[in-house]
Amino acid sequence: MAVLVLLSYEKGDQIRKISRSAISAAGKLGTEVHALLVGDHLDGLSQKASQLQGIQKLLVAEHAAYAHMQAEPVADLIASLAGSYEFIVAPANAEGKDILPRLAGLLDVQPISDVVEMIDASTFVRPIYAGSILATVTSKDAKKLLSVRGTTFEAVAETGGNATIEKIENLPASDKQLSVFKELKLSQSDRPELESARVVISGGRGMQSGENFVLLEKIADQLDAAIGASRAAVDAGFVPNDYQVGQTGKIVAPELYVAVALSGAIQHLAGMKDSKIVVAINKDPEAPIFKVSDYGIIGDLFEILPQLEAALKAR
Amino acid sequence: MKILVPVKRVVDSNIKPLVKSDNSGVEVGGVKMSMNPFDETAVEEAVRLKEQKIASEVVVISIGEPKCQDTLRTAMAMGADRGILVTSEDALESLSVAKILQHFVTKEQPDVVLMGKQASDDDMNATGQILAAKLGWAQGTFVSKLELSDGKAQITREIDDGQEILELTLPAVITTDLRLNEPRFASLPNIMKAKKKPIETVALADLGVDTAVRLQVKSVAESSSVREGVIVGSVEELMDKLQNEAKVI
Numbered sequence: 107m108a109v110l111v112l113l114s115y116e117k118g119d120q121i122r123k124i125s126r127s128a129i130s131a132a133g134k135l136g137t138e139v140h141a142l143l144v145g146d147h148l149d150g151l152s153q154k155a156s157q158l159q160g161i162q163k164l165l166v167a168e169h170a171a172y173a174h175m176q177a178e179p180v181a182d183l184i185a186s187l188a189g190s191y192e193f194i195v196a197p198a199n200a201e202g203k204d205i206l207p208r209l210a211g212l213l214d215v216q217p218i219s220d221v222v223e224m225i226d227a228s229t230f231v232r233p234i235y236a237g238s239i240l241a242t243v244t245s246k247d248a249k250k251l252l253s254v255r256g257t258t259f260e261a262v263a264e265t266g267g268n269a270t271i272e273k274i275e276n277l278p279a280s281d282k283q284l285s286v287f288k289e290l291k292l293s294q295s296d297r298p299e300l301e302s303a304r305v306v307i308s309g310g311r312g313m314q315s316g317e318n319f320v321l322l323e324k325i326a327d328q329l330d331a332a333i334g335a336s337r338a339a340v341d342a343g344f345v346p347n348d349y350q351v352g353q354t355g356k357i358v359a360p361e362l363y364v365a366v367a368l369s370g371a372i373q374h375l376a377g378m379k380d381s382k383i384v385v386a387i388n389k390d391p392e393a394p395i396f397k398v399s400d401y402g403i404i405g406d407l408f409e410i411l412p413q414l415e416a417a418l419k420a421r
Numbered sequence: 422m423k424i425l426v427p428v429k430r431v432v433d434s435n436i437k438p439l440v441k442s443d444n445s446g447v448e449v450g451g452v453k454m455s456m457n458p459f460d461e462t463a464v465e466e467a468v469r470l471k472e473q474k475i476a477s478e479v480v481v482i483s484i485g486e487p488k489c490q491d492t493l494r495t496a497m498a499m500g501a502d503r504g505i506l507v508t509s510e511d512a513l514e515s516l517s518v519a520k521i522l523q524h525f526v527t528k529e530q531p532d533v534v535l536m537g538k539q540a541s542d543d544d545m546n547a548t549g550q551i552l553a554a555k556l557g558w559a560q561g562t563f564v565s566k567l568e569l570s571d572g573k574a575q576i577t578r579e580i581d582d583g584q585e586i587l588e589l590t591l592p593a594v595i596t597t598d599l600r601l602n603e604p605r606f607a608s609l610p611n612i613m614k615a616k617k618k619p620i621e622t623v624a625l626a627d628l629g630v631d632t633a634v635r636l637q638v639k640s641v642a643e644s645s646s647v648r649e650g651v652i653v654g655s656v657e658e659l660m661d662k663l664q665n666e667a668k669v670i
């Protein structure tokens with residue numbers, strides 16, 4: 107039996123990188139991989155999705171009820187398809203974490219969240235305790251529901267594949283209207299998506315204000331970086347919530363992670379410890395972040411950041 | 422309106438968890454235990470709704486060893502009215518917890534189950550969604566703003582690139598993001614008062630709920646994040662390292 111991968115995409119019609127990682131993770135299960143695209147007005151996206159590498163078939167479920175990916179109708183839909191699949195994989199982002207456990211409830215399965223390694227078809231590794239511990243778990247469920255982290259599975263290519271497109275005609279009735287969509291408040295940013303950026307530069311409580319994040323922006327401009335933040339910086343209102351990196355925020359693993367004026371609490375490390383190179387800038391030589399960094403500069407951010415910006419410009 | 426709040430007793434999140442010497446699990450003996458921080462947020466919100474006279478009763482429920490009584494007392498000191506303690510020797514997975522909660526939802530008939538989005542020990546982020554599915558209820562996950570009115574809940578949810586506002590038909594399961602509120606510290610008089618609030622204790626074995634293990638933990642290992650931590654003396658030196666040693670810029 108095959109694997110079904112739920113695709114996640116941005117409103118701007120871009121298939122998220124984490125979906126491509128989910129496909130590559132699904133490929134390790136050693137069976138055929140099908141992808142499922144759910145939403146409304148999916149013509150453009152279907153074409154794009156059918157070219158993803160690593161999938162043999164693309165299922166498309168199109169209906170106004172799915173326009174906002176609410177968990178109730180989407181879980182009902184996937185449950186109606188689940189009979190043909192041994193594994194159902196979703197990205198471990200907010201969308202996947204909303205939908206997959208609900209599906210698990212419908213199918214009476216214990217879901218396996220945040221998988222970072224596939225050992226075999228029933229053994230997986232997942233972080234617990236804010237990522238400070240890795241647990242190897244074995245599932246006894248006949249059908250296995252996994253959400254997978256984007257950071258440890260290399261994304262499949264966006265093009266080069268040639269999946270057959272199958273439109274799902276028999277959509278389950280979802281007229282219950284348990285939840286009604288009201289409004290979407292997207293945070294506008296011209297920067298790369300935090301979870302797929304090659305460079306991430308994050309600020310913590312020591313930034314002191316939202317205005318001071320301009321200092322990070324200037325560096326981000328030089329490196330085409332995304333901007334992140336610690337929970338303390340988000341809670342203080344410096345930046346919006348979707349900047350948060352960590353146990354309760356985004357999980358990132360860029361080539362370069364620059365941590366500015368944040369102390370390095372384990373809940374923050376949970377979100378960035380798999381980064382390739384970590385740089386810390388902090389005025390406190392005892393800050394724990396230095397122990398989890400490759401390079402550190404001890405100093406005041408207000409002196410260091412302008413120097414770094416100048417050095418990057420002069421490259 | 423009645424609100425049911427499940428609260429889990431977990432290793433305090435300020436403590437670095439230690440792996441047992443045989444790698445079979447995490448050491449919890451002799452370690453400081455606290456209420457799961459996400460559940461504290463849920464208790465706080467429920468108590469505020471009671472103070473605003475929107476909720477009439479706040480019932481808290483905890484499943485685990487008898488010591489979970491402390492967690493219930495903490496919740497009652499924050500303002501919950503009464504507690505339910507389901508005693509079990511074994512650690513339970515989300516699916517089992519959801520089934521136990523379902524049993525008590527049927528019995529208690531709350532309008533809202535308000536709970537943490539995840540437990541800070543297993544980080545599963547699943548129980549609320551499983552429960553909502555089993556009950557056939559609406560779910561509002563990762564909620565950072567909640568307004569309850571007649572038969573409806575207007576919620577703001579934290580999603581991948583911003584926020585989403587939904588209106589849920591009650592009854593519903595709502596799971597909390599930490600930013601929903603700032604939980605209070607219980608005052609000494611309220612801690613004393615909480616000692617007199619009722620707790621109903623039930624043994625899991627007497628419930629007849631299937632809690633067979635589906636997901637077995639085979640082993641655990643520490644995940645080290647320690648790196649070399651080379652301290653450089655200047656921005657020039659950092660640039661040199663990043664360009665020529667790490668080759669990332």
Ligand SMILES: Cc1cc2nc3c(=O)[nH]c(=O)nc-3n(C[C@H](O)[C@H](O)[C@H](O)COP(=O)(O)OP(=O)(O)OC[C@H]3O[C@@H](n4cnc5c(N)ncnc54)[C@H](O)[C@@H]3O)c2cc1C
Pocket residue numbers: 309310311312313335336337338339350351352353354355366367368369370371372373374377387388389390393405406407408434458459541
């Ligand atoms: C259940 C739970 C979940 C959590 N989830 C997350 C999460 O997802 N993400 C997250 O980040 N946190 C999370 N936290 C919070 C976490 O525990 C820390 O409280 C938080 O990360 C601290 O943020 P900070 O490092 O910015 O602040 P602080 O710890 O206050 O550190 C500020 C740092 O800035 C430095 N500094 C100050 N001024 C300057 C200056 N001028 N120049 C240079 N350095 C300066 C200081 O030396 C200090 O090291 C969670 C906590 C709990 C309990």
Ligand SMILES: Nc1ncnc2c1ncn2[C@@H]1O[C@H](COP(=O)(O)O)[C@@H](O)[C@H]1O
Pocket residue numbers: 427428429430457459460482483484485513515518536537538539540541543544545546547548549
């Ligand atoms: N043993 C338990 N007792 C009470 N509530 C629990 C228990 N386990 C999980 N929960 C609830 O389920 C939520 C999500 O947990 P989890 O799905 O394990 O991450 C927690 O925030 C609690 O509200």
